[in-house]
Amino acid sequence: MSGEMILFVAFLLLIGGLSHIVPGLTRPDLFFAVTVAPEFRRTTGGQRILRRFRAIVWSSTLVAIAIQLLAGMPLAAGLILGGGFLWALVSSHGRALAYAVSPSPILEVDLAAPREGLPGGPMVAALPVLFLGGLGLWAGLHWDRLPRRFPVHWGLHGADRWVATTPATVAGFLALFAGMCLLSIGVAWGLLHWSRRISTSGEGAAAERGFRRRIVQLLIVTEYFLVLPAWFTVFQPSAAAVNVWGLALTAVIAAFTVSLLRGGQGGSRATVAAGPSGRPAPKGDRTPDACWKWGLLYVNPADPSILIEKRFGVGYTLNFGNRWTWVMLALVLVPVAAGLVLLR
Amino acid sequence: MTPLYNVYVQDTVMILRIDLQSSIPVYRQIVDGLRILLVNGEMKAGDQLPPVRRLALDLGVHFNTVAEAYRTLEREGWLEIGRRSGARVVSRAVPEYADPETGETFQRRLRELAAEMQARGFPRDRIARELRCLAESLERS
Numbered sequence: 001m002s003g004e005m006i007l008f009v010a011f012l013l014l015i016g017g018l019s020h021i022v023p024g025l026t027r028p029d030l031f032f033a034v035t036v037a038p039e040f041r042r043t044t045g046g047q048r049i050l051r052r053f054r055a056i057v058w059s060s061t062l063v064a065i066a067i068q069l070l071a072g073m074p075l076a077a078g079l080i081l082g083g084g085f086l087w088a089l090v091s092s093h094g095r096a097l098a099y100a101v102s103p104s105p106i107l108e109v110d111l112a113a114p115r116e117g118l119p120g121g122p123m124v125a126a127l128p129v130l131f132l133g134g135l136g137l138w139a140g141l142h143w144d145r146l147p148r149r150f151p152v153h154w155g156l157h158g159a160d161r162w163v164a165t166t167p168a169t170v171a172g173f174l175a176l177f178a179g180m181c182l183l184s185i186g187v188a189w190g191l192l193h194w195s196r197r198i199s200t201s202g203e204g205a206a207a208e209r210g211f212r213r214r215i216v217q218l219l220i221v222t223e224y225f226l227v228l229p230a231w232f233t234v235f236q237p238s239a240a241a242v243n244v245w246g247l248a249l250t251a252v253i254a255a256f257t258v259s260l261l262r263g264g265q266g267g268s269r270a271t272v273a274a275g276p277s278g279r280p281a282p283k284g285d286r287t288p289d290a291c292w293k294w295g296l297l298y299v300n301p302a303d304p305s306i307l308i309e310k311r312f313g314v315g316y317t318l319n320f321g322n323r324w325t326w327v328m329l330a331l332v333l334v335p336v337a338a339g340l341v342l343l344r
Numbered sequence: 345m346t347p348l349y350n351v352y353v354q355d356t357v358m359i360l361r362i363d364l365q366s367s368i369p370v371y372r373q374i375v376d377g378l379r380i381l382l383v384n385g386e387m388k389a390g391d392q393l394p395p396v397r398r399l400a401l402d403l404g405v406h407f408n409t410v411a412e413a414y415r416t417l418e419r420e421g422w423l424e425i426g427r428r429s430g431a432r433v434v435s436r437a438v439p440e441y442a443d444p445e446t447g448e449t450f451q452r453r454l455r456e457l458a459a460e461m462q463a464r465g466f467p468r469d470r471i472a473r474e475l476r477c478l479a480e481s482l483e484r485s
Contacts, residue, residue, distance in 0.1 A: 105365040109402040111381075111394055112358040197402050201357040286404050304400050304407060 008074055009065055012081055016061030019085050020054055023092075025261060025314050027198075027268045027285060032089065033295025033311035034096040035103045035285075045099055053092040060084020089312060093295035100289060107286060108200040116192045116209065119217055125185045128227040132178045135230055139170055146170070150233040154242060170233075172342025177230045179335030184223040186332050187307070188216045191316060195307040198266060198285050207267030211260065215315065218256040225249045265314050285309055291321070351377045353386050362403060370405050374413035382422050382433065389435035393423065396431070 023031070028038040031046060032053070040046045061084070064077040118125050139146060151159030152173060163169045191212055199205040228245050263269055287308060291300035298308050301321040306328065310317045318325045350373060352359040360377045362370055381387045393414070394402075400410045414431045417423045421436045458471050 105363055107362040107364065107403050109360050109362075109394070109399060110357055111360055111378075111387075111399075112356055113394070193397075194401065196404065200359055201354075302406070303404055304397070305404070 005068070005072075008068055008077075012061060012064050012068065012077060015081060015085075016058060019057040019061075019088075021261070022313050023050055023053060025264045025269070026312060027265050027309075030265075030285060030311050031099075032092040032096040033289075033292050034093060034100045035289055036096065036099050037101055040099055049092050049095050052095075053088045056084055056088035056091075060088075089296070090294045093312075097289075103286070103288065109197075110200045110205065113197065113200075113205070114209075116212065118188060118192065119213070119220060125188065125220055125223065128181045128223045129178055129185070131227050132174050132181065132230055135234060136171065136174045139174075139234055140167075146234065147236055150236075154229075154246070159239075159242075168342050172339045173233060174230055174339075175335050175342070176339025177226050179332065179339055180226050181223045182335065183332045184219040184226070186328060187316075188219040190307045190328075191216055194305060195316060196286060196305050196309070198309060199268075204268070207263065211263055211265075211267035214256060214259055214263075218253070221252055221256075222249075225252070260314050266309055285311065287311075351380050351386075353381070358386065370403070371409045371413045371416070374399075374403075374410060375416050378413070378417055379420075379422070382417070382436075387433050389433050391433040393431040393433070 023041075026033075028041070029035060031041050032049065036046075041050070060081055063084070064081040067073055067080060068077040146165050149162045149164050150169075150173070151162050153159070153161035195212075197205070197208065199208045225245070225248070232242060232245075287298065287300065287303065291303070292298055292311055295312055296317075298311075298317055298319050299321040300319055301323075303319055303322065305319050306322055306325050307316045308319050309315075318329075320326075350361045350363075352361070358381065360374070362373050362377075364370070366373065368376075378387070378393075387393075393399075396407055396410045396414060400407045403410070414423060414425055418425050418431075422433065423431050424434045425431050458475075461471055462468060
C-alpha cells in the first residue's frame with residue numbers, strides 16, 4: 001500500500017471520527033439542529049437517533065475505505081462518505097423534529113457587555129493585504145528579477161502546477177491571495193459585529209467570547225500564512241521552506257480545531273446554562289427551527305444577522321435570507337474568481 | 345442581583361429581558377426596560393448604550409425597532425444620539441411637579457393595572473406586596 005493510499009484512508013477515518021463526535025458538540029438544547037429539552041439527548045428516544053446516525057456514518061466510512069482500497073477511486077470514496085454523512089444528518093434531523101419543543105419567547109441581552117475587536121487592532125489584520133500590494137509593486141519595478149515561471153499549486157511532493165510569468169498571471173496570483181485575506185478579515189469582522197451573542201452573562205458569556213476570539217485569531221493567523229505562498233513565488237525559496245510552511249499551517253489549524261472542539265459550540269461544553277435572574281436560561285439559540293433547512297442552511301429574511309452559530313457542528317454559517325450576505329459574498333468572491341480566471 | 349422587573353443588574357452585568365409573546369410591542373418593552381434603568385440611576389449621564397445594530401442583532405429584531413426605542417428616549421430627554429458616537433445617556437433635569445393631570449393619570453393607570461391583574465387571576469395580596477415593594481424602593485431612592 002502506497003503512502004498516499006495510507007494517508008487517504010487515515011483522512012477518511014478522521015472524517016468518520018469527527019462525524020461521530022459532532023452531535024455531542026452542539027449546545028445542550030439543540031439536537032440535530034432541532035430545539036429540544038436539554039436532557040433529551042440522554043433519553044431513550046435521543047439515544048436511538050444518535051445510534052442510528054453513527055451507524056450510517058460508520059457504514060459509509062467503511063464502504064468508502066473499501067472502495068479506495070479495492071478500486072483506488074478516491075473521488076467515489078469521498079462522495080460516498082459525504083453522501084452518507086448528509087443522509088445521516090438529514091434523516092436524524094427529521095426524526096428529532098418529533099421531539100421539538102418551542103424555543104423560549106424570552107430574549108435577554110447584556111447592555112453592559114464588553115466590546116470586542118480584532119486582536120491587535122485593524123492594522124494587524126490589514127498588514128498581509130498591504131504586504132501583497134507591496135509585493136505586487138516590487139514585482140512591477142523588478143520584473144527582470146522574477147523567474148520565467150512560478151508554481152501555483154503544491155501537492156504532497158512539492159509544486160505540481162506552474163504558469164508562465166506574465167503581468168496577468170502575477171496580478172491574478174496576488175489578487176487570489178488578497179481575496180482570500182479579505183475573506184478572512186470579512187469573516188472575522190462579521191463574527192465580531194454581525195453575529196448574535198447567545199449567552200448573556202456569567203461563565204456562558206465569557207466562554208462564548210473566548211470561542212469567538214479563538215475563531216477570529218485562527219482567521220488572522222491563517223491570513224498571515226496565506227501571504228507566504230505569494231512571497232515564495234517572487235523569491236523562490238528552497239522546497240524545504242515550502243514544506244515547513246505546509247506543516248506549520250497544518251499544525252496551527254489542528255491546534256485551533258482541537259481547542260474549538262474541546263469547548264463545543266459557542267464554548268457551551270465548558271459551562272452550564274443559567275439565567276442571570278435566577279430563572280432558567282432561555283431555551284434555544286434565538287433562531288426559529290422553521291428557518292433551518294435540513295438543519296444545515298439558515299434562511300431568515302427577518303433576522304438582521306449575517307453570520308449565525310451553526311446548529312450542527314462547531315462554528316458559524318451564513319444567513320442566506322439576508323440580502324447583505326449575498327452582497328458581501330459577491331464583494332469577497334469577485335477578486336478570488338478574477339484571480340482564478342487570470343491564472344487559467 | 346437587583347430585580348427591576350424586565351431588567352436585572354448585578355456587578356458588571358445589565359440584562360434587558362424581552363418577551364416576544366407579550367402583547368406589548370418589542371420597541372415599547374425596550375423603552376420601558378431602559379427607562380427603569382435610567383430612572384433608578386443604574387445608567388448615568390455619560391454612559392454609552394449598545395449601538396442600535398448590536399442590540400438589534402442580539403435581540404433578533406429589526407434595526408428600526410431599536411432605533412425607534414432610542415428615539416423615544418431621546419425625545420424624553422434621556423439620551424443624546426450622535427451619528428458617529430451612538431446613543432449616550434445625558435443628565436436630565438426632572439421637571440417640577442405642577443401638573444395635577446399627571447397625578448390623576450398616574451392614579452388612574454395604577455388602578456387600571458391593578459384591576460387588570462386581578463381580572464387575570466393575579467392574587468390581591470401579591471399585588472399589595474408588589475406595590476409595597478415599589479413604595480419602599482422609591483422611598484429608599
